[in-house]
Amino acid sequence: MLRVTPPLLALASASPRRLELLATIGRVPAIILNPEIDERALPGELPRHCALRLAEAKAKTGAGMYPDHVVLAADTIVACGRRHLPKAESADAARYCLELLSGRAHQVATGVALIGPDGVLRTRLSLSRVRFKRLSEAEIEYYLGNGEWRGKAGGYGVQGRAGAFVQHLNGSWSGVVGLPLFETAALLGVYGL
Numbered sequence: 001m002l003r004v005t006p007p008l009l010a011l012a013s014a015s016p017r018r019l020e021l022l023a024t025i026g027r028v029p030a031i032i033l034n035p036e037i038d039e040r041a042l043p044g045e046l047p048r049h050c051a052l053r054l055a056e057a058k059a060k061t062g063a064g065m066y067p068d069h070v071v072l073a074a075d076t077i078v079a080c081g082r083r084h085l086p087k088a089e090s091a092d093a094a095r096y097c098l099e100l101l102s103g104r105a106h107q108v109a110t111g112v113a114l115i116g117p118d119g120v121l122r123t124r125l126s127l128s129r130v131r132f133k134r135l136s137e138a139e140i141e142y143y144l145g146n147g148e149w150r151g152k153a154g155g156y157g158v159q160g161r162a163g164a165f166v167q168h169l170n171g172s173w174s175g176v177v178g179l180p181l182f183e184t185a186a187l188l189g190v191y192g193l
Contacts, residue, residue, distance in 0.1 A: 006192035007117050012062035012073035017159065021179040022072075027188060031069065035061035039075070039087075047079035048109040052125055055111035063115040070117070070191045076110040076178045078154025088155035091144050097155030098143065103134035105168075106154070110175040114187040122187050126180035128171025130158070135165060153178075 009027060011019065014034035022029065035058045041050045058073035078085045080100050088094035110126045143162060149155045156162035158169070158176045172180040 006070075008069045009188070009193055010062055010066045010069040010071045012058045012071050015074075015178055017157070017177050018074060018179045021174055021177060021181060022184070025181055025185055027193060029072070031066060033062055033065065035065075035073070037061060041077075041084050046082065047077040047084055047107060048111075048125055048127060050084065051075050051077040051109040052111035052113070052123055055113040056121060056123060059113035059115045059121065063119070067119075068117050070188070070193060071115045072112070072184070072188070073114075074110055074112045074179050074184075076108060076153045076175075078106060078108050080104065080106045085154040087151060087153050088149045089151065091149075094144055094149035094155035095140060097149075098135060098140050101132045101135075101154065101156075101165075102140075103132065105129055105131040108154070108171070108176045110172075110178060110180055112180060112183050112187060114190070116191050122190065124180070124183035124187060126172045126175030126183055128169060128173075128176050130166055130171075130176060131168040132165045133167050139165070 008030040010031040011029035012035050037057045054075035055073050059071050062071035085097045086093050108128045112124045114122045148160045174181040
């Protein structure tokens with residue numbers, strides 16, 4: 001009996017959160033790479049379109065490097081209205097995000113892209129709506145002080161202490177963290193992964 005071995009998985013993301021989420025569904029990439037792409041939104045680009053475009057660009061870059069692998073990529077955009085919030089790299093950026101999101105609902109769009117050895121690009125989009133409680137200055141200061149915001153879209157991580165800020169989440173919790181597991185598992189299943 002001939003047994004076909006599925007191709008190896010490459011994760012085109014240096015995010016430790018995406019790696020942890022993949023592990024929760026039993027998927028461990030053989031390779032982790034960090035594709036260098038321009039992650040700026042295009043003028044007038046909707047958050048959902050930006051998330052998909054960036055995920056596709058990362059997957060294509062990864063597939064160019066590892067054409068015999070299944071390359072998985074994702075990108076998450078946090079938006080308040082049409083305003084894209086930054087990936088917080090400074091306490092000032094995180095404060096800006098938290099103050100803007102305080103007492104308001106916002107959208108989290110995570111695009112997932114997959115390219116296999118057959119060269120076919122497959123994508124999925126996860127859209128979630130998150131509502132924050134009104135944050136006090138003390139809560140913002142505490143959150144900024146713990147550094148958990150660093151490198152996170154919208155200046156917060158729902159899987160950490162900022163989870164206590166969430167009054168309501170409609171959509172995919174794992175999508176808000178950075179990798180919607182339902183959509184990801186469906187894409188990986190195409191290649192027997």
